[in-house]
Amino acid sequence: MKYGYYPGCSLEGISVEYDISIRNLFKLLGVAVTDLPDWICCGTLAAPSISRLLGVVTPLWNVARAEEEGFDQLVAPCSACVYHLKNAVRQVADNGPLRDDVEAVLGRALNDPPVVVHPLEILTNDGFESRIRQLVRRDLSELKVVNYYGCHISRPADVMQFDDPDNPQSMDTLLGWVGVQTLEWSGKVDCCGAHFSLIKPDVVVDLSARIFEAALRSGADAIVVACPMCHANLDTRQTRLTEKLGRSLEMPVLYFSQVLGYAMGLEPELLGLNKHIVDPLPLMLEKCRGRQVEISSSARTEEIAV
Amino acid sequence: MTFRQQIEGLSGQNTNLCYQCSKCSAGCPMAEWMDLKPAQLMHSIRLDLEDRVLNSTAIWLCVDCETCTSRCPQKVEPAAVMTAARVLATQKGVTPSVKEVSIYYRGFVDNMRLNGKIHDASVAGITQLLTGQLRDNLPLAWKLFIRGRVKPPPLPLGGGEFRRLYNSALAIEKDREERR
Known part of the structure; x- marks a missing residue:
């Protein structure tokens, strides 16, 4: 399987820790990814709010570029990117006239474009269970988390074609493989308010407060996410949330890739764990029983090869 | 072309399929800040209430979380309709309400x-x-x-x-x- 990698704009900026942790996790698991050359932004909700055609053609430019590179799958860690890429593919599949316009703008036909996937799809679908279980080096069985899927991991089902839109399980499954306790809770697929953080932060604080209330009720130590937008909203707004909830709130928000990598013994710097607003390291150290010597990713790759 | 047809052309959605069950309004995380709730917006489009729709706060407050689209029993996509309404409002020079x-x-x-x-x-x-x-x-x-x-x-x-x-x-x- 030849995987192309589409980081998306957030992973080059505010969510650089997601990029670092995904790349090192993939390296450790032997998933070889090649960056999509000269990729452009997917346009998110902004491009389709300006023009219908622009909103479809922008993500598809990347898909067409990935087809040119001969990738079988295009991996995008940002769930908003995944959604907009997948949705554009679906829209032209259903709509002949739109497809003609798109191909006219692109200056080429879309013949057999690669499938767009979120890293969770690769890890849960492509037979990684025994490998992941084998690579566990830290005992995190005392760590209790809730998995927050947000909007676009599995919703809408017709577009995403992955996991359950109302009660998704992929992160619960993955973290279960490395021995982390995943709790049931009611906030799994609620919306954090996404880009409204920049526009109407009060709305985001309100929506995030509900997510944190549900997480606190469940007794979780941390929230685990798979989307840069979810992470930014939950990690960076906790000072304001403390005022709103009337109780001190300092709950680490982690990417699933960071938890998996940490369980597999990667150093915190190789997972970007030093870059959060709410520092997750004290919690990780406290909950980690049977600590092993930390190993750099290149040393681990050699170890796996042997 | 009526307003409803313009929205339908841009969104690829048939708003007449909507039977007003209001699951979209019930699940919408932004509904409490919207003047027209998603189901009301869908109905306003069917009634060709162009000014009411294009001047609503609803079309700008939609975050595209896709809860409505995901839950619609008629497989209509209200989120796509909201996006189409934003494009139309901009094209027609309507001052954005948000x-x-x-x-x-x-x-x-x-x-x-x-x-x-x-x-x-x-x-x-x-x-x-x-x-x-x-x-x-x-x-x-x-x-x-x-x-x-x-x-x-x-x-x-x-x-x-x-x-x-x-x-x-x-x-x-x-x-x-x-x-x-």
Whole structure:
């Protein structure tokens, strides 16, 4: 399987820790990814709010570029990117006239474009269970988390074609493989308010407060996410949330890739764990029983090869 | 062409399939801030209430979380309808009822035209400056900066491919509009 990698704009900026942790996790698991050359932004909700055609053609430019590179799958860690890429593919599949316009703008036909996937799809679908279980080096069985899927991991089902839109399980499954306790809770697929953080932060604080209330009720130590937008909203707004909830709130928000990598013994710097607003390291150290010597990713790759 | 037909053409959705079960309104995380709830908006479109729809706050407050689309028993996609209404409002020169949102989308696409990708810190900073929120966000910006999560803005040299898509897509749409 030849995987192309589409980081998306957030992973080059505010969510650089997601990029670092995904790349090192993939390296450790032997998933070889090649960056999509000269990729452009997917346009998110902004491009389709300006023009219908622009909103479809922008993500598809990347898909067409990935087809040119001969990738079988295009991996995008940002769930908003995944959604907009997948949705554009679906829209032209259903709509002949739109497809003609798109191909006219692109200056080429879309013949057999690669499938767009979120890293969770690769890890849960492509037979990684025994490998992941084998690579566990830290005992995190005392760590209790809730998995927050947000909007676009599995919703809408017709577009995403992955996991359950109302009660998704992929992160619960993955973290279960490395021995982390995943709790049931009611906030799994609620919306954090996404880009409204920049526009109407009060709305985001309100929506995030509900997510944190549900997480606190469940007794979780941390929230685990798979989307840069979810992470930014939950990690960076906790000072304001403390005022709103009337109780001190300092709950680490982690990417699933960071938890998996940490369980597999990667150093915190190789997972970007030093870059959060709410520092997750004290919690990780406290909950980690049977600590092993930390190993750099290149040393681990050699170890796996042997 | 009626207003309903314009929305349907842009969104690819048949609003007449809606039977007003209101699951979309019930699940919408933004409904409490909207003047027209999603099910009311769908019905307003069927009644061709163009001014009411295009001036509503609903079309700008939709975050595209897709809860409505996901739960619609008739497989209508209210989120796609909301997006189409935003495009139509802009095309018709209707003043956006929630101007911060349109400032953000416009600024986002303008930033893409500089580099193809966006520089997230610039988009955030410009949006917050234009909406009067920059000062409140400076402490957070500093915390992100010292953690290496704010990269310097790139030189605006890489937007060629996106600019081509932008000009070409908008020209095709404009041409079609004029022929109508």
